Amino acid sequence: MFARIAYRRSLVLLTQRCLLNVSPNTKKLPQLSSQQLTLFQFRQFYQKRSESSTDATITRNIWNKIFGKYLLATNILSSGILMVIGDLVAQEIEYRRHHNELDEFDIKQERYDTKRVFRMFVVGCLQGPLHHYVYKWMDYAMPVRNVKNTLWKILIDQIFMSPACILIFFYSACYLEQRSVQDTNKELCDKFPIIYLMDWAMWPAAQYINFRYLDTKYRVMFVNVCTAVYNIFLSYMKHDY
Template identity: 50%
Template sequence: MRLFYILCTKIPGNVVKNIASSSSKKVIPPTAYTRIWGSLFGKYLLVTNTISSGFLMGFGDIMSQEIEYRTNLLQKRYDWKRIGQMFLVGCLAGPFHHFFYKWMDHILPKADVVTSAKKIFLDQTIFSPFCIITFFYSAGILEKKNLGECNKELKEKFLTVYFADWTIWPTAQFINFYFLPPQYRVLYINVITMFYNVFLCYVKHTETSFFKFLEPEREKSTKEN
């Protein structure tokens, strides 16, 4: 106890301050994991967003093909050419997402409810239609369809996809814009899109059309008349 008393009372104050100062300035060196993570979501964010968009679009198509195979819509389990095409479409979409969200965060930097609502409005009225159009035309070109065939497919399926967008993305994007740091926006969207792509790829590669849902009503009204 006496030794403890001496240490507490006899050590000069400047020594104690120096010890405290040196300990507070101690910097923990970054690990390899933190350096890689920092590079992926810092210096190489555009590359990360592009590649992750491609891989998750391709994986979404794999899940879509599995469903189509199990429901007898596909004879072969996996069409790797089609998966590769969806990967390329995803890689094309990645930079658009990257720069669009960067632009929105620049003009609307706050993370409150009103600002998030404005971003959702811009996303749904400008970017969502653009992405749908880009998806069908880029996928159609990779499938060697001509412009007329791409136009026909877009006309038949645009409303189906766009209405589905409104049921899913406003809620997902509110979480994105209100809670997440900007550098994780595209990765978050890509993860959600991976599951959404199951639906998107199904619509793309089947005869699904919004107007087909209206056909029974049309037939019913025709018979009544």
């Protein structure tokens, strides 16, 4: 206790010396009492704490709105944006491979196809509502996050959701490319087995983490982050396979 009192007095004396250490032309500042300095320090500390608390409150309110009131819009936009990220990576890989295969003077290909990027954004946004409502229904029907319910959710996701997402991807992308239904069906029949096999190889492990440990409001965002990697393969299968 006495050590604390001595430390506080030394701090007060040091502060007073700093305040009085000014140029001769400056008016001499009045000496502050120990209580005044303590009150001043408390006000400074409280002001900084209030500012940091306000910033944290604003961030928390924004976060709660994104994953609360505007969850559907968040899931739709994140699906489109992360689909675009995966497609841009796929386009970069395609460009570099073609650049190595072709002579420099023969290259007329642009690095990124903006129309394709837009199509992938639309395709991703179309998948957002499906994930949003199906995951909400799963958690409503099986609210307990145990191993049994998790395995059931993974099975539902692989048997119903995965084929549905693949169909949405191909039919919406081909429609935006103004291709006929016959061409779309042929492409889908050729590529569906490989894509679905890859889907079984990747998604059960990721969805176990999703359904077992995450809250409902974070499920679609988690899937979209994983899909950003998966979409590199999916975009390659659609455009360059």
